[in-house]
Amino acid sequence: MKYFFTDNIRSIVVVFSMTMLFFSCKDNYKRVGEEAKANIFPQGEAKDFVLTYTETRDRLDPDDHKTSRVMAVMTSKVSNDFDNLKFPYRTFPEGVHVDFFDENNERSTITADYGIIYSATNVIDLQGNVVIASHDGKKLETTQLYWDQGNEWIFTQEKFKFTNPDDGTVMDGEGMDFNKDLSFLNAHKTYGLMLIKEEKDD
DSSP states (O other): OHHHHHHHHHHHHHHHHHHHHHHHHHHHHHHHHHHHOOOOOOSEEEEEEEEEEEEEOSSOOTTOOOOEEEEEEEEEEEEEEOTTSSSOEEEETTOEEEEEEOTTOOEEEEEESEEEEETTTTEEEEEEEEEEEOTTSOEEEEEEEEEETTTTEEEEEEEEEEEETTTTEEEEEEEEEEETTSSSEEEEEEEEEEEOOOOOOO
16 A cells, blocks of 8 residues: 555656646746737828829920829828838728829729738738729729739729629629729629619609
8 A cells, every 4th residue: 555655646746747837838838929929000100191193204305394194192081101011011090092093184083991002012902892983984892902003903802893884784793803994894703784774854
């Protein structure tokens, strides 16, 4: 009985020691993880933000009066600047509005509840109640889309609704890429096409 009792004591001590070691390691891991978590703050905040995109001709003649053309104007109530990070970006937490202008100065618009500009890639990510309205009445509604400013191309992988007053149709689908004035569309998947009845005046 003496040896049996001693073996039991040793077993209890070993189990207790392993348990303490386990909880100690677990606690240290959690504490280190919390300490390693970095809080990210913007380096600046702008109220009533306005950003104008212009296009300048490569060569200007001496008689040229206009040196650039306004291509787009982005406005937002608040803009947070994170350009100090390794992958810089700027956020628009209270929504964003973009006016596009074509060569004939015709205006189209984009609105969204939230926006991010990735400075390194020159891509804008728009989220929440995203609506594109072209100057000729076409409208695209979706939950998220990306605007590649360098290639002047816009695309979404989300469900969308496209209204075209030219032929009186509404198209539902999922995934689409297109140019900014909605004159060229490439729908990835469509669910159906609905004709819009025109109201006749009495």
